[in-house]
Amino acid sequence: MEETTQFHIINNPINDGSRNAGNAIIISDLFYKHIAKTHTIPGRYIYIKLIFKNKYQINLFGFYLPTNSTTNRQNIYNTITDTYKQHFCNKINTHMYNFVLGDFNDNDVFFNEDQLIPIRKDQKTVPFYRKKFFELLRNQQYCDVQKKLLKHPPNTFKNSHGEFRLDYIYANNLILNCINNTDIITDYCYASDHDMVVMHILTNDLFRPNIDRTRSHDTEQPTNKKRTLNDHYFIKDNETWSKYHNKVNHKLNEPRYNQIFKDTINTHTINTQAETLHQTLIKIAKDTFKIKKFKPQDRNEEPLLIRQLSNAKKKIGTLIHHFKFFVKLHILPTDPHNTNTLPPDLDKFYCKDKFWTERAVTKLTTLSKKFNFTYSWPNILNDQNHDDIKLQLTNLHESINKEYARVTNKHNLHNINKYIERRQQDFNNNQTRMLNSILERKPQKITIDRLITTTDTDEIQLITNEEEIDTLTINHFQNIGSSSHVSTNFTTMDKLPTFWQHIYKTKPKPQILKDQLIAPITSSELQMTIQSLPNNKAPGPTGITYEFWKHFPKRHHTILLTLFNNILQTGHIPSAWKSALLYPIPKPEFWNYQLEKTRPIILLESLRKIFVKIITDRLNKFLHTTNALQPNNQAGIAGSSTAEIILTIQTCIDINLAQNRKFYIMVQDLSKAYDRINLDLLTKAMDRLDLPNIFQTMIINLFKGHKNRIIIGDHLTNSFDLTTGIIQGEVISPILWVLYYDPLFEAINNTTIGGIDLQAEYPKDIYDSDLTENSHKLQLNCKLQGYLDDTTWLNNSLHHLEEHLRIADEFYNFSNIKINKSKCHLLTNDKALVKESTTNIQFGSTNIIVDVVGKNDNLRILGAHFNAFxxxxxxxxxxxxxxxxxxxxxxxxxxxxxxxxxxxxxxxxxxxxxxxxxxxxxxxxxxxxxxxxxxxxxxxxxxxxxxxxxxxxxxxxxxxxxxxxxxxxxxxxxxxxxxxxxxxxxxxxxxxxxxxxxxxxxxxxxxxxxxxxxxxxxxxxxxxxxxxx
Structure with missing residues (x-):
């Protein structure tokens, strides 16, 4: 071993004199003292066992597997794996963290969907002996860390034949949740032709299994900022709701409310009406309901006795750990033939004056008395008494373990019975919680108490400062839909490209149907909407939930109608409705403390959502009645669903297979669709469908001047403006996206080329063989199918498909829609393309490589799985x-x-x-x-x-x-x-x-x-x- 400053190198070269190869492990001084065992096979295998307090253990297995050109590679492999199996512990141990790492000399190996066969990304065969190695890791429940945390792990080796991923870190499941980040280092600070694979582990809680990792709520927040969350009200039995109802009824009977809530076109008065409603209900709620201030819940549900026993176990375990090492280093003679002796440097970590002190003996005596353990602990350790002390420590530890197991089992049984009883109650009252319990579904939650960012110089930084986290989070969600090119102001028609100007021309609709959109909201509309509202939904900034409006006196619905109709008449949105809360949740993959891998849930004011739901229902009815949208772009419209698209695609496959014709079905991926909508172009899209001007103004005002605040842990960030796009969580947003996207469907439907032709004909006279003249024909052409931001292209020719994509690319460019062209997939029965597995397609100005779905594979579209054959x-x-x-x-x-x-x-x-x-x-x-x-x-x-x-x-x-x-x-x-x-x-x-x-x-x-x-x-x-x- 060669020692360097603050680090120790365990070097393991190949001693054949032919080349400089092998492997090594560099370990810090902090962890070096915990080494309990090492074992090596020259140049090929290193095993290091580290022991920590409370029986925690880290096992490092370093491998350098032989290449295909290595002689005796099968024998080398057998020797390595046989030795590894001796060191691997098959017993389930929740305190054992295992890492298998090194150069495996095979390119990006993963398992197929059945988790049965290891395969390579380039589809080349995995050699038999290495296949066995990866199967061994799978059977021992290891996980490829980079595959787990990254969708596309980077390659680590480059030569004249290409780039390959040869270096891996595998870890067992117990450690995965503690892995903070993973990446590769390409900045060579060492002599190697491989990039370094790294991962970052959060070690502060690594050896504390029940620690609450949420942000401490004892931290004082600055007093000069409103950073706390709104009040949450305890609900509330029927009697309490009845009190709330009566108080609201009594309050709104006061004459001043008649003076405030009157028909008006004054925007200041409309703002006052909305704010008055909010403040009235908040004040009554505070007087009626018990208030619970938001603070992080203490998730430590273990009783005090269990925690005391756990601490006692840790103390005795630490003493036993130190005692064993002290005896081995200072009392027992060292066996010169023992190959597993400890490194001599460990001697300084286990000297007598740091271990068996008078204070330690006193604590041990006190602990023994608590468990009625009678033994007089000596103040001196020597070769005469160490065996007896070891026996007594072991007996004491076993006694504490038995008591801990008894108390823990009793507590667990109590919890099991409690949750079984609650599940039975939930069957009648809360089916959602019952299903979450039975099916082990957990809400997606994250704690943004640290962030990982990349600087302009590609340096990775870990941010833990609260103010910096707030700033980065605000910047991310404020600019989530921003684009690199300057957005065009489509104030006039001539701002649009020439080809699209006739597409955006107004298509007149019956005046009577247009008037229904802006007609005064009726009492029946309001009551039906309120009755349809769900319960137990998170409130907006004021804390007013749907239940507040469900128990709002019906005799005072005229107040709500006055406010709603004033908004409908003026198009003005009250300022009290223009603030919301964002709650970030992770995407399906591990978020890795990167905001790019999160998405926000927005919490809007409940009264705003009621109003918007009413106008959404009106707009939906208008679009359905007038058939304003293209037939293949009907998402969210009454009577439409994904079933129509799924049936159409499957019909295209069935008929083309039966008629032995080629077809090409391509799906594309849109990025941040709602966040990138250009409001000027949205106005043009609404004008194209002849929506009333005041209705258009009201829709645009829903998103202009809007401010958000983000929920981070136990506080709120400062507010920030919504600079681009529309609000994804707004109930009307899906229909607005369909309006915005519809011009593309009209342009593609108007083309005279391409698409998949579905045709059937039958003779008028069975005795006439000439079907051309004497037959009934039914034809259908399918070019494009869309459901919100899911778009599917259908064609019988790649050339025609590229022509349609050229039109689409032009639309995407000026409408600020971002397409992930690299994520396109092609489903086809063209056997030549299927065999190639990829093909080049001209998508507008870009030539892209598209993955072709295999003959036996499926393409998932709207949750349905399609196969080309x-x-x-x-x-x-x-x-x-x-x-x-x-x-x-x-x-x-x-x-x-x-x-x-x-x-x-x-x-x-x-x-x-x-x-x-x-x-x-x-x-x-x-x-x-x-x-x-x-x-x-x-x-x-x-x-x-x-x-x-x-x-x-x-x-x-x-x-x-x-x-x-x-x-x-x-x-x-x-x-x-x-x-x-x-x-x-x-x-x-x-x-x-x-x-x-x-x-x-x-x-x-x-x-x-x-x-x-x-x-x-x-x-x-x-x-x-x-x-x-």
Whole structure:
């Protein structure tokens, strides 16, 4: 070992004299003293075992696996893994952190979806011996740290053949939550042709398992800023609500409210009306309800006795740890032939004057008396008494452990019974919490008490200062939708590109329908909206929830109507409505203390949301009645859903496969759609649909001058302006996005080239063979399908697809919409492209490489999984895995029969139904799913395995729905809805006509289709559905 300043190097070179290779571990002085064991295989393997207090242990396994050109590589590998298995502990230990790291000499290895086979990113074969190595790591439940925290881990090695990811850090599950960040270092401060893989671990709480990592609420906040959260009111039984109702009624009867709430066009008066309502309700709430100031909850629920026993265990454990090392270093003779002797430098860490002191003996004596342990602890350690002391320390530790286990088990049993009882109550009162408990669903929450940022010089910084965190967070969410190019002010039509000017021309609508948009809001509209509001939703800045308005006296609804109609008449939004709270939550991946991996939930004023919901319903009705939007862009409009798009895409696949024609279906990814909307262009989009001017002004004013504050831990940031886009959490925002996006759909629909043609024809006279002249034809062309920011392109030609993308790219550029072109995926039955796995497509001015979905793989669109060759085996496997996973969680819970019936019928089966809405699930898959569900029900209900199946699915009593029956009902309902939906009715007609042409049935197809013993391969979805009946 070679010592450097503050660090120790454990060097392990290959001693063959041929080259300078091997591996090494550099460890700081702080951790060096905790080394309990080391073992090496020259140049290939290093094992270091570190022991800490309270039996915590860190195991470091450093590997340098042989390359393909290394001689005797199989023997080398066997030697390494055999030694590694000797050091690996198979026992489950919650105090053991394991790391496997080094140069594995294989490029970006990961496991397939089944977690069975290790494969390489470049699809090359993983050598057999290294395949065994990765399977060993998987079986021992290790996780690739960079794969876990990063979507695309960087490569670590570069040569003339390309870039490769050869270096890895694997960790066990216990340590993953403590890993703060991971990256590679390309700044070479050492002689190597590999980049250094690094990860940062939060060590301050590493050896304290039950520590509360939330920000301490004892920290005083500056008094010159309003940084605390609003009041939260305790709710509130029916009697308390009745008091609130009566107090509001009495207060609003005062004459001054009649003077305030009157028809007006004065914006100052409108502001006063809204503010008066807020302040009145807040004052009454404070007088009526108990107030709870917001502060972080203390999550430490362990009783005092358990905490005392835990501390006693730690103290004795520390003494035993020091005692063993002291005896080994200072009392027992050193065996010169012992290969596992400790490094001599550890001697200074375990000297006598730092270990067995008079104070330590006194504490030990006091602790012994608490547990009735009678032993006189000596003040001196020597070779005569150390064996007895070791025995007594061990006995004391065992006594404390037994008492700790007894008390802990009692406490855990109490908690289990408490939560079982609460779950039973939630079955009637709070089904959401019951489902979260049974299915182990936890709300996504983060604590922004530190941030990781990258400077202009690409240096990574960890920010812990509260003021800096506030500033960075405000800057991120304020500029989340900003773009690099200067936004255009589309105040006049000539500001638009020439091609798009005729697209944005106003399309006149009936005046009577336009007047309905801005007609005075009626009492029935207000009451229906208030009754439809959900309970237990987070309030906005004032703390006024929906329940406040549900218990608002109906006789005073005229006050609300006066305010709402004044807003509708003037287009002015009260200033009290122009503030909101943002609550950041993580995206599906680990957020890694990076704000880019979070998204905000916005908390708006509840009265504003009521008003906006009313005008949203009006706008929705207007768009539906006038058919103002393109038929393939109907998201959020009454009567539309994702089902139309899913049916259209599957129909395109079915017909093109049957007619042996190529098709190309491409999906694209939009980034920050709502945040990047140009308000001037939104005005043009609304004017295009002939919305009243005052209505347009009111919509724009909802987002102009808006201010947000961010909830960070136990405080709020300073307010900041909404500079771009619209509010994602506003109820009207989805429809506004559809309006904003609709011009692209019109431009693409107006093109005369491209798309996928769906066509069916049948003869007028069966004796006339000339179909060209004497036939009925039904045609449908599908070019583009959109649902909010999910966009799907359909075409029979790549050339025509590129022409449509050129038009789209121009629209995206001037409308400030950002496309992640690198995330486009292509679904096609073109076998040449499928074999290549990628293809180049000209997307506007950019030539992009698009991933082509494999022959057996699926493309997920709106939650449905499509295969270009109708090979649905992976989807069958997925729904079976989903069912297994959810029933596995259910079986572990102590729940009643009613609960499991509720979970299966209301959660599991609806999820499976949605995933399979575009296909017909075969009988054997139906049976397998039913078996899994029945098995879970029998397990929970303690029924024998041979219990009658018919009794479980009987409709007479509460029962589990048979998946086969559910599929028939769901498909029948979908077929009926699609047949009468103007968007999808042509798809159904074409499928039926093609079926009639194929089988030449003169009457109902049911009798003919069902004569087949099993569905034919060439059956389309309609025919498979008929066969299912």
């Amino acid at each position: 109708n090979n649905h085996n992976k989807l069958y496997h997925k729904i079976i895995n989903t069912t297994n996973h959810m029933t596995y969680m259910i079986k572990k819970k102590k729940i009643t029969e009613d609960m499991i019936i509720y979970v299966i019928n209301k959660v599991i089966l609806p999820r499976l139904e949605y995933m399979t809405q575009h296909i017909i699930v075969p009988t054997h898959i139906n049976n397998r799913i039913n078996i899994i569900l029945r098995s879970a029900f029998k397990s929970v209900a303690n029924l024998p395995k041979n219990f009658y199946t018919a009794a479980i699915h009987t409709p007479i009593a509460p029962n589990i729905i048979d998946f086969h029956d559910l599929q028939i009902r769901a498909k029948l309902a979908n077929f009926y809805a699609a047949s009468f939906n103007p968007i999808t009715s042509d798809c159904i007609k074409i499928l039926l006509l093609l079926s009639q042409t194929n089988f030449w049935y003169p009457r109902s197809p049911i009798n003919i289709i069902q004569t087949f013993p099993k569905p034919l391969t060439k059956f389309n979805n309609i025919e498979r559905f008929i066969h299912l009946l």
